[in-house]
Amino acid sequence: MRNALISAFMLSSGVVLASSQALADEGQWQPYQMPSIADKLSEKGIDIPAKQLADLTQYPMNAVVGLGYCTASFVSPQGLVVTNHHCAYRAIQYNSKKEHNYIADGFLATSKIDEPTAGPNERLYITEAVTNVSEQVTRDLSQDPLVRYEEIQSNRKSLIKSCESDDNYRCSVRSFHSGLEYYLIKQLIIRDVRLVYAPPESAAAFGGDIDNYEYPRHSADFTFLRAYVGKDGKPAVFSQDNVPYQPKSHLKINIDGVKAGDGVFVAGYPGSTSRYRLTSELKFASDWLYPTFASRYQLRIDTIAMMGAADKGVKIKYAGTLAGMANRMKKYNGLLDGFKATDITGIKQAREDDxxxxxxxxxxxxxxxxxxxxxxxxxxxxxxxxxxxxxxxxxxxxxxxxxxxxxxxxxxxxxxxxxxxxxxxxxxxxxxxxxxxxxxxxxxxxxxxxxxxxxxxxxxxxxxxxxxxxxxxxxxxxxxxxxxxxxxxxxxxxxxxxxxxxxxxxxxxxxxxxxxxxxxxxxxxxxxxxxxxxxxxxxxxxxxxxxxxxxxxxAVIAYYKANDWPVYPDANGTLRITYGMVDGYQSRDALYKQPFTRLEGITAKHTGIEPFNAPTKLLKAIEEQRYGNHKVETVYQDPASWLCRLFSCLDKPKSFGSVPVNFLSSVDTTGGNSGSPVFNGKGELVGLNFDSTYEAITKDWFFNPTITRAVHVDFRYILWMMDEVDHADNLIQELDLVRN
Structure with a gap:
């Protein structure tokens, strides 16, 4: 299975070497760092100016928002937001009852008056400013450990208090590079979030836990929400008198999408990575932490599933909890499998020795x-x-x-x-x-x-x-x-x-x-x-x-720079940008996974039994070949193009003849990037990030460009669902659709 990881480095004479070409896609970059990698973005065909990506007040970064645990983005001037279905699960669950189960049946509000609240805890966080405050946090700290800790917290709280002079903002001071740097982050809070459109879970999570972290995938993992504010345009708690929020910008959606070899980038809020952690920390995670956590999650999952099977109300109430635990448990097991299959401990130890x-x-x-x-x-x-x-x-x-x-x-x-x-x-x-x-x-x-x-x-x-x-x-x-x-x-x-x-x-x-x-x-x-x-x-x-x-x-940063390796902070839930290209990968001997999946893959997998029980109306649309104007004839470059000459795509199949469902890219993502917008080289929306491949789970500890792939919902599939399956015409009219 995952046997290519060690090929990212050449272990020779005790020295770990890596080419800049191999590591070109690695990095969860802070927006301000983008000008420093402008040449690498250009090499991938990402033409939007790096300086523009560094500016949080400009398109497209001012349209990217956080949910506190996932990422979303504005896609209309009327506050319409798109994210993953599993990110909006609490909102769907909150509105699901025994008499109308929106988890099972899906939901579509045909007018704004029909959009219910997503729940009292749902928020949208719009990052407006990120300021380096390292000196203010770390100046003149005590040598006494407890006093030092309290001084850091006091300095952080003082900065936050000054930043939050307006109740409509939430500020935080986050540690980067394990406390080497601190940044003050200022976010506008939208407190009235409403549910607009969600497909049935049987489409959104088609394949369920069996397909989780796997590929090929055929998931409609998307949901639309809407941000509301008071009539004065300021954030307010839920009220029927509130009006849709007007964002500073909203994303253009490219209905022609992307092809294999196209450069893409993703903006979002990745949760946590451990790439600079010591080998001893990896060994502890592998030997005790992850097995212990996975065992407990499995026991809890089994209990909730059993009790939910006997009580429909329990099943609805714990649906989000169950899905979250199942996802974490599979991730832990995937990490353990990856550690064993590719000796990541040995790779990290070799680098640490060097x-x-x-x-x-x-x-x-x-x-x-x-x-x-x-x-x-x-x-x-x-x-x-x-x-x-x-x-x-x-x-x-x-x-x-x-x-x-x-x-x-x-x-x-x-x-x-x-x-x-x-x-x-x-x-x-x-x-x-x-x-x-x-x-x-x-x-x-x-x-x-x-x-x-x-x-x-x-x-x-x-x-x-x-x-x-x-x-x-x-x-x-x-x-x-x-x-x-x-x-x-x-x-x-x-x-x-x-x-x-x-x-x-x-x-x-x-x-x-x-x-x-x-x-x-x-x-x-x-x-x-x-x-x-x-x-x-x-x-x-x-x-x-x-x-x-x-x-x-x-010392580590100096060492990385001496080797010309990318230097970026571990993920910590703050806004980051990562880039790569649309590409498949060799998952194991003689098995190459194509970068795109088709509608017909849904019918091929469909058994009628959960989790492979696609909605009847979706299956009917596929059977009748109601592609609308969303059909794509090819997802590969012209064989004569420089991309094909470089990436040897002459032997790839040219005919596609369907609607793309999900696709792969080499961008560097992790948990928290769920719902993140996937942009083409011009900064236009072409997909939503929702998962990683099983082989790539270990990227939280070590990034291997050969097999690290993120899985995205192709926006052409989302538009097809809206158009041909659920007839969400009112929402399609809101979207800003463009072509190449």
Missing amino acids: FKQWLATDKTYQSYQTQLDNLENLLVKKRSNSQTRYYFENAQSSSLLGAANKLYRLSREKTKPDAEREEGYQERDMKMFKARLKRIDSSFDVSVDKALWLQDLEAYNAQDNRVAALDAMLIDNKQSVSLSEKLDGLYSLTSMTAQDKRLDWMDAKSEDFETSADPFIRLAVALFDTNMAQETDKKTLAGELSQARPDYMK
Whole structure:
């Protein structure tokens, strides 16, 4: 299977070498970095000026928005937004009932008045400014680890407070290169988001978990939302009087799409990568972290699936939770498979050994070996702490206990000046805090919550790292009462299942919690000191790492530059741009995966049984060959073109004769890039990113250009669905459609 990874490097004489050609597509670049790689963009046929991409106030970057966990983009002057179906899942779930299940049946609002709220917690975040504040955050820090940590947090909070002088903005200070740099990010918040159009899950997630991370794919993973604001044009909470938001720009959609070999780029909010982490961290993830997480997810998935099969209401409530856990579990298993198949540990160790050799001979950085040794020692401590605390932290997994923990913490934090409160408990956080308490109802069932919590408590009880407060409240059993029966008592006696009661606790004082008879409140109070002690330990270690990691990164960046390798920060949920080209790949011996899939692939896979149960109306449109004006005769370049001469496409099939469904490209993406717009070289929308291939999952740790491919929904398929299947004519008229 995934045997090409090691070919990205030549391991010779202890030196790891990589050609700039091989690494040309690697990089999750900060927008300001784009002018520095303008030549590489031009080589890919990306003609839009790099300087324009660096400017967040210009098209197309001012049309790219975050959802807080995914990416989306404006596609009309009336606030219409497109993202992935799985990114909008909570909005679809929120509006699904037993009498109208929009998850199963899909949804289309034929007029704006029919667009329901996406839910109280849904937000759109429009990044308007990114400012380097490294000096302000790191100036004159203490050498004491805990004090240093608190000083960094205080500096961050001060910058955020100044930035948030307008309540319509949300600001954050994010760490880049493991604390070597800090950037202040200012985002406009749209608080009224509504559901507009979503295909049935049987089309959006066609192939389900079986096809997840696989290729070929045939997924209609898209959904349209709309942003609304008050009549004054400013963000506002949901109201029937609100009006569609008018974005500063919206994306043009190229209905001719792209062909194999075309340059493309993606803008979005990738979540997390670990490419600069040490080999010891990779080994820990491979040997303990990922297997442990995957095992727990599988147990929880099996439980929710079983209970959902018996109760339709449970299935709807936990649909998003189940899909998210299944996706994470398959990713963990894919990472483990990739580590074994291609010896990524060996590849990283070889590079690390070469880095140490370089370190020993470089006059500027020779002294950094001491910092590297210190970092390794701190990581040993971090890994030990993670294993020790893992089961106790999971033992607090009940949604009601989680709410009780946060509410009691809030009562304690409110006794402090706002600037000294922990992040998440400041006045700026209260709207979202309240919204999260409300949201519990949309994905909560007592029987499921209890079953999942019981599993975690039993796992805690089966290991040796004990917490006296938890044992005293739940585990020690001098009476003949089972743990399951104890939990029955907690759920029957609590008022935390009622939303209004949970919200009332937001205004309670600490003494009210400490004298409460509610069992979940009592448990939260009992566990508070232990949780706080562990948090202090984490902060102290974070303070130590805030010295060791930046020093390490200084040396690593110098080493990368010495080898002419791309230098960009690991993904951290902030706006990034990545580029590449439309291309298939050799997945294993004698198996080349073509870059495009066709409508007919859906009928070939269709069995009528979930997850290969495509909607009848979609199948009928394919059977009747109702392609409309979306049919494509070829997805390859002219055989005489320079691209074909360069990439040997003369032997590729020329006839396509269908509507493209999904396609592959070599862009560098990860979780959080879901829903990201895929642009052609002119900056026009041609697709939506929604997945990676199974072979590429390990790119979070190591980027291999030979097999790393992202999977996109072709916008020609989206338009075909809107036109020939669901007749979303009202929405098509809103879109700005252009041709080559």
